[in-house]
Amino acid sequence: MKLTMSVTGHGDHPxxxxxxxxxxxxxxxxxxxxxxxxxxEGGLDAxxxxxxAGTPDRLLAGDGDALLLDxxxxxxxxxxxxxxxxLGATVYVAHTEPFHTARAFAVMDNLSAGRTAxxxxxxxxxxxxxxxxxxGMLDRAARYARAAEYIEVACKLWDSWEDGxxxxxxxxxxxxxxxxxxxxxxxxxxxxxxxxxxxxxxxxGHPVIVMRDSSEEGLRLAAARAELxxxxxxxxxxxxxxxxxxxxxxxxxxxxxxxxxxxPTTEGAxxxxxxxxxxxxxxxxxxxxxxxxGTPADFVDHLVALLAAGDCDGFNILPAVLPDDAEQIVAEVxxxxxxxxxxxxTATAGTLREHLDLPRPVSVFAAQAA
Amino acid sequence: xxxxxxxxxxxxxxxxxxxxxxxxxxxxxxxSALSFYRTQVQLAERGKFDLFFVGDTLFxxxxxxxxxxxxxTSNLDPVSLCSTxxxxxxxxxxxxxxxxxxxxxxxxASKFATMDHVTDGRAGWNVVTTWxxxxxxxxxxxxxxxxxxxxxxxREFIDACTALWDSWDDAALLRDQATGRFxxxxxxxxxxxxGDSFGIRGPLRQxxxxxxxxxxxxxxxxxxxxxxxALVAEAIFTAQSQIEEAKEFRASTHARMAKxxxxxxxxxxxxxxxxxLGSTEAEVRRLEEEIGDLVHPxxxxxxxxxxxxxxLYDYSPSDRLPVELIRQAKKPTxxxxxLLGEAExxxxxxxxxxxxxxxxxAHQNFVGTPEQLADLMQRWLEEGACDGxxxxxxxxxxxxxxxxxxxxxxxQKRGIFRTEYEGTTLRDxxxxxxxxxxxxxxxxxxxxxxx
Numbered sequence: 001m002k003l004t005m006s007v008t009g010h011g012d013h014p015x016x017x018x019x020x021x022x023x024x025x026x027x028x029x030x031x032x033x034x035x036x037x038x039x040x041e042g043g044l045d046a047x048x049x050x051x052x053a054g055t056p057d058r059l060l061a062g063d064g065d066a067l068l069l070d071x072x073x074x075x076x077x078x079x080x081x082x083x084x085x086x087l088g089a090t091v092y093v094a095h096t097e098p099f100h101t102a103r104a105f106a107v108m109d110n111l112s113a114g115r116t117a118x119x120x121x122x123x124x125x126x127x128x129x130x131x132x133x134x135x136g137m138l139d140r141a142a143r144y145a146r147a148a149e150y151i152e153v154a155c156k157l158w159d160s161w162e163d164g165x166x167x168x169x170x171x172x173x174x175x176x177x178x179x180x181x182x183x184x185x186x187x188x189x190x191x192x193x194x195x196x197x198x199x200x201x202x203x204x205g206h207p208v209i210v211m212r213d214s215s216e217e218g219l220r221l222a223a224a225r226a227e228l229x230x231x232x233x234x235x236x237x238x239x240x241x242x243x244x245x246x247x248x249x250x251x252x253x254x255x256x257x258x259x260x261x262x263x264p265t266t267e268g269a270x271x272x273x274x275x276x277x278x279x280x281x282x283x284x285x286x287x288x289x290x291x292x293x294g295t296p297a298d299f300v301d302h303l304v305a306l307l308a309a310g311d312c313d314g315f316n317i318l319p320a321v322l323p324d325d326a327e328q329i330v331a332e333v334x335x336x337x338x339x340x341x342x343x344x345x346t347a348t349a350g351t352l353r354e355h356l357d358l359p360r361p362v363s364v365f366a367a368q369a370a
Numbered sequence: 371x372x373x374x375x376x377x378x379x380x381x382x383x384x385x386x387x388x389x390x391x392x393x394x395x396x397x398x399x400x401x402s403a404l405s406f407y408r409t410q411v412q413l414a415e416r417g418k419f420d421l422f423f424v425g426d427t428l429f430x431x432x433x434x435x436x437x438x439x440x441x442x443t444s445n446l447d448p449v450s451l452c453s454t455x456x457x458x459x460x461x462x463x464x465x466x467x468x469x470x471x472x473x474x475x476x477x478x479a480s481k482f483a484t485m486d487h488v489t490d491g492r493a494g495w496n497v498v499t500t501w502x503x504x505x506x507x508x509x510x511x512x513x514x515x516x517x518x519x520x521x522x523x524x525r526e527f528i529d530a531c532t533a534l535w536d537s538w539d540d541a542a543l544l545r546d547q548a549t550g551r552f553x554x555x556x557x558x559x560x561x562x563x564x565g566d567s568f569g570i571r572g573p574l575r576q577x578x579x580x581x582x583x584x585x586x587x588x589x590x591x592x593x594x595x596x597x598x599x600a601l602v603a604e605a606i607f608t609a610q611s612q613i614e615e616a617k618e619f620r621a622s623t624h625a626r627m628a629k630x631x632x633x634x635x636x637x638x639x640x641x642x643x644x645x646x647l648g649s650t651e652a653e654v655r656r657l658e659e660e661i662g663d664l665v666h667p668x669x670x671x672x673x674x675x676x677x678x679x680x681x682l683y684d685y686s687p688s689d690r691l692p693v694e695l696i697r698q699a700k701k702p703t704x705x706x707x708x709l710l711g712e713a714e715x716x717x718x719x720x721x722x723x724x725x726x727x728x729x730x731x732a733h734q735n736f737v738g739t740p741e742q743l744a745d746l747m748q749r750w751l752e753e754g755a756c757d758g759x760x761x762x763x764x765x766x767x768x769x770x771x772x773x774x775x776x777x778x779x780x781x782q783k784r785g786i787f788r789t790e791y792e793g794t795t796l797r798d799x800x801x802x803x804x805x806x807x808x809x810x811x812x813x814x815x816x817x818x819x820x821x
Contacts, residue, residue: 018547027487027580028543059575060560064545064552068575070484073453077488080404080457095474099428099508107447110402111454131476133569168391168398173666175384175391175398178439181430194507196430196437199445200402279550
């Protein structure tokens, strides 16, 4: 099974911050270096940083679940301390430029030797339009059309440098083969971008493209473009499979989100849950993700059962409280999964794509030349 | 204690010499890999540099509409690179260039706030505006914004960003797990910025940066650029190749700052300096010839044409550089002007100008021994020409290593450079105070009242 972990703030539970012993920097924001090391030790495929459930207005009301760091510099800061773990950052596409997003991922993908994932935020989860009031807001249909074009531009920019464009031939004085570096000359409804990118091709060709918008428009976009889809619900997974039927089966993996609140005994887990629930602000945004409360062993059985139901390719685990539940996942859950042959027993090198068994995109320009 | 030098390491793919990537000691096929950057930044930190600096360009440099393949390039995304390198360093500051022309204030403020948090207070922002039409083509425009407009937008941009960084009081984050008070809502405010270019509600969704704001750096030498620097800059990365010009620049900068109520010690002026170092005069001459020989004939002319925004492909290398024609054709940027000044001063031919610019664009070049370089740096510091230098090695890691191992100890022995880091943040290294909330807005108001 494919297995990723998502973190937001101090954990998935709205009251997680009240129970969390996550390390903090001098600015007192959570530090995720320990979580990244843990996830890598546990052999997880990737760590994703997702926006919180809490909205900006909730922040102004004092809600700790509304903290939001920019996940691009955040994952970058975790690259040097890891060597096998995939790292996914969320980009809000409505008010960013594909050129900037493309170059950031190209740089991070090269620096990390091919371990990046791009999580698209098409809903503005946790953002507010009022922070970009001057830019105006598109209607719903236009937002998704723009997002589709955004992905198209980013992919063309990642392709603009073909693999092997850099030759670094000191003798002849040729650093790069200019016939392998292409302007993209994109002229669309929402973007006009000449290119080429100011960065060589990502090691993975493209970062792995992750989506999680389960609206009808979001699913249609995912059906066309996502390589990983994160969903709370099996029926959404099934719908997406239908929509994506024309694509090769291995081109899109669907992971079910499961929040994990664990303890050595079932009673202990229920106590933890009760205490956390009691500490939650009644006005907090309710969590949609299915929550598992119980022992690591029972959690494994739960995952196995879900996997057998057939709609998903694996799971995206949301630890209820960091670092506690992440620690239990690595120390207790992963070994059981390995024993059952559901996770690899030895760590392998390679890119995130290779770990997820996703095909590596060929540059559209190379394809044209061929 | 004597005045101290500040040192920055200005990274550049392959080195600041256009042919640096061809040097036998340069790992030219690794210029996109972490290993290359890790080596350079760790060397700089060993050398107790204040900061590591990454420039930015938003378009590729071309010839005849295609990428010019004889130049080295690497991956350019300053915030990603600097944030990554925070994981292999402890103290050195990390300064990223980002343009106010093609970004959103909310996104930049958020990005730098997080970067300052994950680096434990080592972030700096070199605030630039983007003038090239070629960059515009990557951002849905066909031409660049007019210069005056760029700086007006830039001022409003900084107004909005500083307001966002100030939107959480330093004491706002409570994290009281027992009582459930995560933050004090009274100490966080939307900014409700309404200006000509931007409408931004705010607040940021993260606590105030460790440093209050990232250190604000400026690098444009044009008149609006210098005025912008007087208002905003806490460090200035300038291009001054002559000591008298440098003194004049520093003095006039201080004078300009006064009308915003800012003092000279609130800015560190650091001109670029590209040193080619050898242990003896003979070795230095050999190295100079060696790197000069690596400049491919096509490359120098291309570089000149690009930098001066004036095609010189039809000229002969022995022709005099047509300085007057170039000035008339298009108003040169500050950097181009410096080059043209140099060409006039030394009556350079096309070939001579090309060799000059092959070295470090418009910044000061130095060729000599470590002892001679230390003399120059000390003289500039003591005569008030600068507060430090942005070091631009012609090729990496070799020339950086010589600087760190042979020049830094001389500066330290002379008592003009630190032997250990004392503070932990970039502000500490540069001797800058932590800004108080509302500081930028008060300065703007003071200037408006004085006008």
